[in-house]
Amino acid sequence: MKSLRFISAEAFVSNAEFARKSLSSIAHNLFPLLFKASYLLEQGEVIHDLVKNWPLVDFNVGKLLGTTVDYQEDLSHRTCTVCLESCLTGLRDYVLNHPSPYVKRLKVVDLTERNYELVVQALLKKCYCPLKICCVSFRSDNLALQKFFYIIKLTEPSLLRKLEIVHNVRLEMEHLEILFNSIHFPLLMSLTLPARTFNVRRFTATDEQMLTNIGEKLGEMTQLTELSMPFSILTGRIQGLLSPLKTPLKKLNVSNCSLNHADMAYLANSFHVNHLEALDLSGHNIPDLYPSTFFKLLSHSSSVLRSLTLEDCNIQDTHVNMLILGLSPCQKLEEFKFLGNPLSSHALKQLFTFLRELPMLKNVEFPVPMDCYPIGITYPIDDVSLCRFDHQKYESVAEELKFILLQANREDVKASTPFFGSYDAAVQETNNELGAYLIKSFKEAVEKFTISLNKMS
Numbered sequence: 001m002k003s004l005r006f007i008s009a010e011a012f013v014s015n016a017e018f019a020r021k022s023l024s025s026i027a028h029n030l031f032p033l034l035f036k037a038s039y040l041l042e043q044g045e046v047i048h049d050l051v052k053n054w055p056l057v058d059f060n061v062g063k064l065l066g067t068t069v070d071y072q073e074d075l076s077h078r079t080c081t082v083c084l085e086s087c088l089t090g091l092r093d094y095v096l097n098h099p100s101p102y103v104k105r106l107k108v109v110d111l112t113e114r115n116y117e118l119v120v121q122a123l124l125k126k127c128y129c130p131l132k133i134c135c136v137s138f139r140s141d142n143l144a145l146q147k148f149f150y151i152i153k154l155t156e157p158s159l160l161r162k163l164e165i166v167h168n169v170r171l172e173m174e175h176l177e178i179l180f181n182s183i184h185f186p187l188l189m190s191l192t193l194p195a196r197t198f199n200v201r202r203f204t205a206t207d208e209q210m211l212t213n214i215g216e217k218l219g220e221m222t223q224l225t226e227l228s229m230p231f232s233i234l235t236g237r238i239q240g241l242l243s244p245l246k247t248p249l250k251k252l253n254v255s256n257c258s259l260n261h262a263d264m265a266y267l268a269n270s271f272h273v274n275h276l277e278a279l280d281l282s283g284h285n286i287p288d289l290y291p292s293t294f295f296k297l298l299s300h301s302s303s304v305l306r307s308l309t310l311e312d313c314n315i316q317d318t319h320v321n322m323l324i325l326g327l328s329p330c331q332k333l334e335e336f337k338f339l340g341n342p343l344s345s346h347a348l349k350q351l352f353t354f355l356r357e358l359p360m361l362k363n364v365e366f367p368v369p370m371d372c373y374p375i376g377i378t379y380p381i382d383d384v385s386l387c388r389f390d391h392q393k394y395e396s397v398a399e400e401l402k403f404i405l406l407q408a409n410r411e412d413v414k415a416s417t418p419f420f421g422s423y424d425a426a427v428q429e430t431n432n433e434l435g436a437y438l439i440k441s442f443k444e445a446v447e448k449f450t451i452s453l454n455k456m457s
Contacts, residue, residue, distance in 0.1 A: 006070040009037035013046045020049045028055040035064050039075055044086040051090025052097060061087070116147060123154035137162040140169050149179070157183045161223075164192040173198050177210050180217035189223045190251075195231035198241075211240055219244030228253035230280070238263040239270075248275035255309070256283030264290040268297035276301040282311035282340075287319045295326040302329035306360070312340035312380045317347040324354045333358050337365040339417070342379045345369040345397045352401045352415075356408040364415045369397050386419055 002010075013019045013034055026034070031050055038046040051059070065075040122133055135155040140148050141164075148169060163185065165171050171179075171194050198211070218224060218241070227242075227249055234241065234257045242249070249272045257263075259281075267273060279301065286294050298305070308330070315323060315338060327333065336355065343351070348369055355361060370377070372389040398417070405413050 001072065003070040005033060006037060009033045009070075010041060013038045013043050014041060016043050016045045019043075019046050023049055023053055031055060032064050032068075033070055036068065036071060036075065039065055039078075039080065039083050040071075042080055042082055044082040047083055047086040048090040048093070051087055052093040054090075054094060059091075116143065116151065120151055120154065123151070134159060136160060137164075139164040139166065141166055142168045145170060145175060152179075153183065157185050158187065160185055160188055162190040162226075163188060164190075165194050166192060167194070169194050171197055173207065173210055173214065177214055177217075180214060185221055187223050188221045190226035190228075191218075191221075191224060192228040192253075193232065196233070197229065198232035198234050198237070200233050200235050200237050211237060215241045215244040218242075219246055222246050225249055225275075226251040228280075229257060230255045231257070233258050234263070235260050236262055239266040242266070242270065242272065245272075248272045250275055250304075251278040252276060253278075253280040253309075255280045255311070259284055261290045261293065264293040264297065268293050268300060273297060273300040275304060277304050278307035279305065280309040282309050282313065285314045286310065287314060287316070287322070291319075291322065295322070298326045299329055302331070304332065305330050306332055307335040308333060309335075309337040310341070311337060313338070314379065315341040315343065317344050320347045320350055324351065327354070327358075331358065332360050334360050335363045336361065337363075339365050339367050340380055341367050342370045343367060344371050345400075348397065348401060349404060352404045356405050356410045356413070361410075361413055364413060366401070366415060366417055368394055368417055368419075372397070 009030070012022075019034075031054065035047065035050050038050065062076050065078075067074050136159060138152065138155055138160055140152070143151075148165070148171070176193070176197060200207075200211075203211075218227075224245065225247055228251070230253050234254065238254070238257075238259060239262070243266075252267075252272065254263075281294075298308075308327075320343070327336075343366075348366060352364075352366075355364060368389050372394045373381070373385075374388070377385065394417075398415070402415055405411070405415065
């Protein structure tokens with residue numbers, strides 16, 4: 001919902017000519033409000049003049065466009081070329097602008113960019129620019145390893161707080177060891193690694209030592225509290241990787257990591273467990289492999305746990321009572337995701353009747369009921385079969401589940417079924433690049449196959 005202030009700001013910037021002429025009379029503390037309103041309405045000229053005359057010390061696009069008191073919607077994931085270009089030209093003119101009604105106070109600028117060549121140029125020239133680029137968060141997406149290693153050294157890694165290496169960056173364990181041996185990240189708080197960084201199924205004695213070395217390097221990152229390693233094969237190695245850490249983790253993603261009982265036992269008894277605010281254990285057959293250990297983990301983390309993800313964990317109707325018992329102490333839980341589990345409509349209603357009693361709960365992602373699919377469907381459901389269910393019956397069940405929430409006056413809880421997983425804005429923004437890369441890879445594979453056939457003939 002928009003406040004009266006925000007509605008007024010929209011009305012003000014909607015007349016670009018009037019707004020630009022009136023900026024010299026605007027109070028400094030209204031500039032952030034006008035910036036977000038201008039971005040929402042894609043008023044590039046107004047954005048340019050706002051930035052050109054920016055009177056504040058900080059210009060953080062993420063904060064300016066994120067959730068605010070006057071307008072809760074987060075605009076930071078919206079791509080608007082006109083607005084971003086206006087920001088950059090405004091910054092340029094801010095530096096070149098001599099006579100100004102405002103004293104130049106701007107010290108920090110926070111922008112996002114996904115063009116590798118432009119970012120490299122900017123980082124190489126930062127020593128000579130009036131406005132210095134300072135990276136506190138870096139995301140590498142669909143980037144060749146050579147380019148990644150080159151650009152990461154330009155970012156001043158000693159200042160990085162967050163590092164995400166995702167989506168088609170082919171970083172394997174030996175590359176990670178080289179990265180940690182050659183570059184130090186003393187202030188790093190959050191680390192995300194790409195799929196298959198680790199694969200213990202092909203480990204040698206040398207690889208075991210390499211894993212130990214990586215664990216020790218992680219231990220040197222005394223600020224690290226968030227670690228995400230989805231789709232790595234880490235069977236029996238969680239303790240070796242996490243035990244060297246000096247600071248307890250608050251967020252841990254080990255989804256689809258093929259954890260065994262020893263791994264779960266370590267997590268349930270480690271010094272991390274009492275601090276875990278977000279945990280993702282998706283892709284593990286929890287009810288059959290280690291039910292008691294898992295519930296011990298839940299019990300120990302219940303006082304702080306805010307987000308729990310258990311997608312594709314083979315949770316069935318017979319496990320619902322046990323799940324409710326395990327979740328009961330988690331009174332601070334704000335988010336619960338359990339897509340991909342074979343649960344019936346009846347089991348979901350039983351679960352929602354419990355979930356509505358969790359006082360802090362805000363978001364639930366639930367699976368399509370098993371009885372909405374054809375008889376004989378197997379789990380995990382493949383992508384082809386995922387949407388082949390009785391949509392009318394699903395809508396009816398979804399309404400019943402929401403009614404269960406409404407009966408307890410829990411309109412604040414959002415319940416949904418994202419059929420293909422949670423929306424990732426960063427993936428959406430780069431889907432064209434990823435698509436182009438996949439087409440290129442497919443073309444190269446076909447060419448190699450054709451050459452091989454020609455040689456055989």
